[in-house]
């Protein structure tokens with residue numbers, strides 16, 4: 001029985017929402033592409049630990065680095081979609097969103113030969129109207145719901161109440177469609193995000209692992225996420241960003257690669273699809 005799921009959002013440092021105030025979208029093409037080098041380091045760490053993962057690939061990256069996406073797929077990893085141009089769902093009409101996911105899916109399926117089953121919304125900006133469109137486009141799951149009352153940008157999704165009372169893990173949303181939600185830890189009546197990313201860079205390693213163990217004990221599964229730019233302390237520094245955003249983006253970059261490697265040594269991870277298939281077989 002597998003229970004720890006590993007995921008990466010494949011995008012570059014200049015596409016991150018926290019840096020938006022200092023980086024205009026129109027400048028993306030002239031920015032230094034660092035994703036390929038960072039991804040190769042991640043692929044090496046995964047290979048060293050004989051671990052496979054799910055990669056939510058941005059269509060924009062797939063267009064510019066097709067060989068990278070093929071390389072990830074050839075190494076046995078699951079390729080999934082992170083949309084085309086990293087627009088938050090609230091910035092798109094339902095029609096524009098549908099065009100975005102169908103065009104990026106066609107590109108990724110063409111490159112990898114894999115069917116796209118999973119989707120993750122940019123900055124976890126999922127919203128209720130997107131679910132039937134994802135199902136219509138052929139997806140089997142969304143992995144964007146991150147219950148966090150302190151983060152205004154994260155999306156809002158109506159999820160059915162779970163027997164455990166928690167709002168993370170694999171949640172059936174519709175017939176043959178699932179939400180694979182990011183985990184949080186309940187603590188002193190509150191909720192602390194515990195899925196990875198900036199939270200993983202911020203929390204001391206041992207404390208993070210203790211939280212993972214507690215989540216596994218309470219609900220039986222855990223989902224981790226990270227971005228290739230998070231292991232890149234040499235990335236260009238952008239000024240003119242709100243202090244809290246700059247902190248979220250730049251904190252702990254130099255230690256993140258080592259921490260990721262240690263995490264893979266502590267827990268046994270698999271792609272999301274592996275756990276989902278197992279769960280669906282048990283349900284039938």
Ligand SMILES: [Zn+2]
Pocket residue numbers: 009011082086121122123
């Ligand atoms: Zn993203």
